Amino acid sequence: MFQIDLKCRKPIYEQVIEQYKELIMAGVLKPEEKIPSVRDLAKQLTINPNTIQKAYRELESQGYIYTVSGLGSFISAPSQGAIDRQKIEELKETVRRCLKELLYLNCPRKEIMDIVRELQLSEKEGDQK
């Protein structure tokens, strides 16, 4: 279920966080669903439990999971209310930076637009300027 790439430069705990986020956002993991305990996941991935613990703590502080001591950890429902502007701006900045670099590397524009299309970001729903 999880694929950890040790050769990758990214810290393992970040890889765990990222993959949880993707599974949550893709709807594979649904709200209130129980996730493996720190110890179980650590054993499964043959990774130090401390590393998993750190990932869970971070996921909790970012609001993606919550932990009930004695019962385990569970997926949170997406917060509909307050939008995390700061995080959104960070992400937008990252996107901007990557797109610029893609253009500089002569990546065909079509490929870039394809990513946008994949995500059904098309301008329907009355979004045009």
Added chain:
Amino acid sequence: MFQIDLKCRKPIYEQVIEQYKELIMAGVLKPEEKIPSVRDLAKQLTINPNTIQKAYRELESQGYIYTVSGLGSFISAPSQGAIDRQKIEELKETVRRCLKELLYLNCPRKEIMDIVRELQLSEKEGDQK
């Protein structure tokens, strides 16, 4: 010309790399243009020369600048030939991941499309400001 944030978690030498890349990609720094010497930039930013050198060395190995020992460092012309597919795919994956997260965070689609528009990525010519 450069803004280094010492408190930021990102290593200083990476900040230098990133800012150089942006200046190069934006066309502010042009091919064959001389950039400050390691010592000069270090003095200017009140940073240890070794740190700047590390940044320059990395920029060189990534093909953004070239260095002539005894003369200084210069902006490279973008490589026309071999396109770095691996790097492109990595960047595309990052963009994909960020866009997904933006959608999950309920970022208005208009904002996302605006980023694309800023970069004049649309294939048609209707690049209204």
Added chain:
Amino acid sequence: MFQIDLKCRKPIYEQVIEQYKELIMAGVLKPEEKIPSVRDLAKQLTINPNTIQKAYRELESQGYIYTVSGLGSFISAPSQGAIDRQKIEELKETVRRCLKELLYLNCPRKEIMDIVRELQLSEKEGDQK
């Protein structure tokens, strides 16, 4: 295991790189095998850890080893896929240049052919010792 010549003009970190490459290419060090930590090797060779780290970092960027922060460094499996044409051409050019010079210096052709034979490069199967 390593022989560093401090008097030699070649930088220490390059000597380390070269010797690692030879051990890897000779099959003495096998993929996934752990290599000494930066600190250990530094202590063993009575060399500053920074110098070893520089060597390791270069070996990693050349794809010979990979590093897991907090765990150590390991031998990479040789990349099967994309062949590094540029590097191959550089090496071929170096060989060409050296061979020309050997001929000019009146090195007996037999000695040169012996090098080729040592490496069992002949396309036929007559690899007599």
Added chain:
Amino acid sequence: MFQIDLKCRKPIYEQVIEQYKELIMAGVLKPEEKIPSVRDLAKQLTINPNTIQKAYRELESQGYIYTVSGLGSFISAPSQGAIDRQKIEELKETVRRCLKELLYLNCPRKEIMDIVRELQLSEKEGDQK
């Protein structure tokens, strides 16, 4: 006549040496032929005269050229007598190292043998073991 690559990591004076050697070994420059003065070559290549001077000094000490003060520098006749064993061994070692790396990089053996063939190192003239 000379092509200096500033982007290349190799010191300029070494590039000059190398190119002179190649021209001499290829017979383009013949014994007793006069070569440009330090100042002329420096102007022609838009390079610091000190750099050319260093190259000439080195070429002279390696026996490829000789200098008559007041007259200029000239190509030496190849020394038929004493063979520079040390240099030969160095070159052979370099060849060996490069060939090993080529094999490791999966360079087709045919390409390697082609280099040998180009130089007419074939086993005629009674060189076989």
Added chain:
DNA sequence: GTGGTCTAGACCACT
């Protein structure tokens, strides 16, 4: 003047 190498030693993040 330039960059390149190296040392000694500090501090931090990750496992």
Added chain:
DNA sequence: GTGGTCTAGACCACA
């Protein structure tokens, strides 16, 4: 424990 970053300062080769 591991590697990664950074500083301060020395020395050398190159132009």
